[in-house]
Amino acid sequence: MQNQISAPKQRLSLSDPKVRAWLFQIITVIAVVAMGWYLFDNTQTNLQHRGITSGFGFLENSAGFGIAQHLIPFKESDTYARVFLIGLLNTLLVTFIGVILATLLGFIVGVARLSNNWIINKLATIYVEVFRNIPPLLQILFWYFAVFLTLPGPRAAHGFFGSFFVSSRGLNMPAAITNGATLPFVISIVVAIVATVLMAKCANKRFEETGVPFHKFWAGLGLMLVIPTLCALVFGAPVHWEVPELKGFNFVGGWVLIPELLALTLALTVYTAAFIAEIVRSGIKSVSHGQTEAARSLGLRPGPTLRKVIIPQALRVIIPPLTSQYLNLAKNSSLAAGIGYPEMVSLFAGTVLNQTGQAIEVIAITMSVYLAISISISLLMNWYNKRIALIER
Amino acid sequence: MKMLKSTLAVVAAAAALGVSSFAQAGATLDAIQKKGFIQCGVSDGLPGFSVPDKDGTIKGIDADFCRAVAAAVFGDAKKVKFSQLNAKERFTALQSGEIDILSRNTTWTSSRDASMGLVFPGFVTYYDGVGFLANSKLGVKSAKELDGATICIQAGTTTELNVSDYFRANGLKYTPITFDTSDESAKSLESGRCDVLTSDKSQLYAQRSKLASPKDYIVLPETISKEPLGPVVRRGDEEWTTIVRWVGYALLNTEEAGVTSKNVEAEAKSTKNPDVARLLGADGDYGPQLKLPKDWVVKIVAQVGNYGEIFEKNLGKTTALEIDRGQNALWNAGGIQYAPPVR
Numbered sequence: 001m002q003n004q005i006s007a008p009k010q011r012l013s014l015s016d017p018k019v020r021a022w023l024f025q026i027i028t029v030i031a032v033v034a035m036g037w038y039l040f041d042n043t044q045t046n047l048q049h050r051g052i053t054s055g056f057g058f059l060e061n062s063a064g065f066g067i068a069q070h071l072i073p074f075k076e077s078d079t080y081a082r083v084f085l086i087g088l089l090n091t092l093l094v095t096f097i098g099v100i101l102a103t104l105l106g107f108i109v110g111v112a113r114l115s116n117n118w119i120i121n122k123l124a125t126i127y128v129e130v131f132r133n134i135p136p137l138l139q140i141l142f143w144y145f146a147v148f149l150t151l152p153g154p155r156a157a158h159g160f161f162g163s164f165f166v167s168s169r170g171l172n173m174p175a176a177i178t179n180g181a182t183l184p185f186v187i188s189i190v191v192a193i194v195a196t197v198l199m200a201k202c203a204n205k206r207f208e209e210t211g212v213p214f215h216k217f218w219a220g221l222g223l224m225l226v227i228p229t230l231c232a233l234v235f236g237a238p239v240h241w242e243v244p245e246l247k248g249f250n251f252v253g254g255w256v257l258i259p260e261l262l263a264l265t266l267a268l269t270v271y272t273a274a275f276i277a278e279i280v281r282s283g284i285k286s287v288s289h290g291q292t293e294a295a296r297s298l299g300l301r302p303g304p305t306l307r308k309v310i311i312p313q314a315l316r317v318i319i320p321p322l323t324s325q326y327l328n329l330a331k332n333s334s335l336a337a338g339i340g341y342p343e344m345v346s347l348f349a350g351t352v353l354n355q356t357g358q359a360i361e362v363i364a365i366t367m368s369v370y371l372a373i374s375i376s377i378s379l380l381m382n383w384y385n386k387r388i389a390l391i392e393r
Numbered sequence: 394m395k396m397l398k399s400t401l402a403v404v405a406a407a408a409a410l411g412v413s414s415f416a417q418a419g420a421t422l423d424a425i426q427k428k429g430f431i432q433c434g435v436s437d438g439l440p441g442f443s444v445p446d447k448d449g450t451i452k453g454i455d456a457d458f459c460r461a462v463a464a465a466v467f468g469d470a471k472k473v474k475f476s477q478l479n480a481k482e483r484f485t486a487l488q489s490g491e492i493d494i495l496s497r498n499t500t501w502t503s504s505r506d507a508s509m510g511l512v513f514p515g516f517v518t519y520y521d522g523v524g525f526l527a528n529s530k531l532g533v534k535s536a537k538e539l540d541g542a543t544i545c546i547q548a549g550t551t552t553e554l555n556v557s558d559y560f561r562a563n564g565l566k567y568t569p570i571t572f573d574t575s576d577e578s579a580k581s582l583e584s585g586r587c588d589v590l591t592s593d594k595s596q597l598y599a600q601r602s603k604l605a606s607p608k609d610y611i612v613l614p615e616t617i618s619k620e621p622l623g624p625v626v627r628r629g630d631e632e633w634t635t636i637v638r639w640v641g642y643a644l645l646n647t648e649e650a651g652v653t654s655k656n657v658e659a660e661a662k663s664t665k666n667p668d669v670a671r672l673l674g675a676d677g678d679y680g681p682q683l684k685l686p687k688d689w690v691v692k693i694v695a696q697v698g699n700y701g702e703i704f705e706k707n708l709g710k711t712t713a714l715e716i717d718r719g720q721n722a723l724w725n726a727g728g729i730q731y732a733p734p735v736r
Contacts, residue, residue: 051628052488052510065553066560066569076557149584168585169543248541249531249588250568259586260570337548340572340581346548350481351571354549357509359485 043360058356059084065351067342069258080352087347088369094264094343095330095373101269102329103322106276111306113281124277132274137335139271144263144339151259154250163243169250171257174241185238188231195227196220260341264333272329279321283314315388323381327374334370344369421626421633422466422684425493430472433459434492437477437574440599441708441716442498442519451475454707455496458518458624461697462494462640465689470696479574480549484509487627494637495625498593500551510627514634516641517623519708520720520729522616523555524594526601529611531588536615540565545578545587547571555618556591575600582610589613593620595708595716602713636683643690645732646672647699649723654702657694672735679735690735700730 047054059081071089112124149168157167165172203214244254287310295305337346353362435443435455443453460470476492487495501513527533546553548571560567572578579600582590601607626634650669661673670676674687708716722728
């Protein structure tokens with residue numbers, strides 16, 4: 001009797017919810033894989049049939065065109081693979097500068113929106129409402145065509161201190177050229193950083209033990225200034241400056257920030273900072289007023305109250321949405337194609353795609369790159385989020 | 394917005410390439426006859442070649458070529474729909490089957506002919522070459538004086554490569570700024586971001602006519618490359634390729650024979666010239682051999698005109714562009730436009 005009852009349980013039956021669950025999952029996996037395989041195989045067949053070259057061999061071919069901004073050396077006879085690398089670096093450059101500037105500006109505006117000063121408060125509100133409600137592409141075009149390109153040409157450039165020049169060709173500035181004294185100078189900076197960190201550790205330890213505060217900031221600043229200065233006095237100037245000069249059509253020598261980079265960075269910073277400001281404001285608001293009162297009653301002044309009590313608690317609320325803003329900034333950098341900044345989409349998914357005609361490979365590579373950049377930012381921010389999360393007991 | 398649109402178009406076209414079935418000989422003509430119109434890819438606005446007028450009708454020599462093909466296939470030059478494409482979108486749109494002909498001032502090169510699944514039927518709509526448009530204030534008289542110049546280029550064109558070749562060959566330095574559309578590069582030239590704008594010479598005249606003060610800009614004398622511009626079709630359908638090629642030759646042959654839109658109907662009825670009789674379908678089966686109606690050339694010329702008429706209407710002395718026939722004159726008039734005979 002017992003055998004008869006237990007037997008159906010062991011047999012595979014569709015009426016068993018566990019079996020059903022497994023079955024449907026297996027079917028789904030097979031369907032997805034089959035669909036993917038069909039698409040891949042069909043594409044391959046079609047490409048072959050139409051005589052369209054496929055594969056990644058084109059990356060080895062010589063590009064044959066010039067690029068306006070490259071962070072690594074580039075000449076026209078270099079390969080498409082190097083063009084890809086240049087596009088990637090240009091995208092990362094904008095993302096990196098944009099994230100840092102947007103975070104700084106966003107925090108300032110966010111705190112300003114909570115200010116008791118009426119004018120500061122309203123200015124911050126106007127800033128946020130204006131810039132987050134205009135599409136980023138329009139802002140990029142505005143900064144580029146209406147601001148940077150309306151500057152005078154290089155022959156009528158605005159000069160500052162005889163070595164900085166602002167024109168429609170961008171910002172030309174002196175370049176630092178390394179010499180024999182550069183290495184000792186870099187070493188002295190490293191030494192200064194190490195000394196500052198050690199000093200801060202000692203000061204913290206003493207503070208925990210005795211409660212006597214120490215002016216870490218001023219002491220650190222002093223170390224950072226004195227050590228490199230001494231080094232420069234001993235070894236001579238660490239670099240010499242190559243000042244840009246107007247020759248023919250344009251400035252020659254020195255470094256240049258091209259207007260496409262300036263317009264793009266500025267537009268993305270201003271746009272993203274408006275969102276970050278709101279995130280910062282919501283984070284600070286989420287810390288109950290009781291915390292402020294408690295800190296005040298302990299005798300903390302407003303500055304330390306904000307730094308040591310409010311911000312650490314607010315960060316828990318701020319970090320996750322901040323991550324999405326960083327991701328948006330990275331992805332919005334692809335809008336640069338509209339103003340001719342040579343980043344991934346305009347350079348690789350634009351020029352290279354057209355010169356080689358290999359749309360599928362180029363688009364696949366470009367999408368993977370954005371995926372990789374976004375996932376890296378996510379992982380980094382998630383790690384930071386875990387680190388600052390409130391440890392609950 | 395434009396960028397987003399064009400990126401989406403490229404992605405969609407790439408995806409479409411993945412799922413569409415492949416071409417067979419004759420399939421293109423069958424499909425066109427079934428849907429009742431020709432889908433023609435033209436530029437995103439280039440005066441003289443393909444540009445919408447104030448009613449939205451696309452005008453220009455490239456657009457008229459598509460109209461001529463429609464007149465040959467359907468006997469009605471209006472049975473054509475236009476897709477406006479930028480330089481980056483054009484080949485993917487043709488590869489994926491979104492358009493039937495690409496007639497978009499496209500340079501015929503060996504790699505485009507061989508490795509992209511496309512084929513140039515061999516008719517050249519316009520013999521062109523790359524040149525430079527400079528602000529006359531710069532005081533530049535020749536392209537050789539352009540060392541260190543900043544140059545505006547349209548992305549994804551052979552111009553990008555030709556400029557780089559020219560500057561390398563002459564040992565000159567330059568900075569390229571590449572834009573998606575010709576309008577953006579023209580705007581940047583006007584604002585002084587670039588010293589010169591470079592493109593096919595015909596386009597330089599067209600772009601100069603669009604600037605706020607065209608008189609302040611000069612086209613430098615050098616022509617630094619060969620740019621034969623012509624229609625493109627998908628590889629693998631010889632029948633369709635042949636039709637497109639011979640529509641082009643029909644335009645040239647009619648001009649050579651003195652057949653115009655004014656006299657074509659009369660000539661078709663009463664010509665004594667055996668060449669013209671064959672061309673206009675009064676004698677022989679040359680149309681049906683191409684899978685076209687007997688009177689295909691009559692329809693083309695009556696509705697669109699011969700090559701000379703199309704050229705004068707869109708690019709010639711009566712237009713804002715004022716371009717000479719130059720190389721584009723017929724072979725017996727000092728040019729290099731030459732068509733094999735219909736017989």
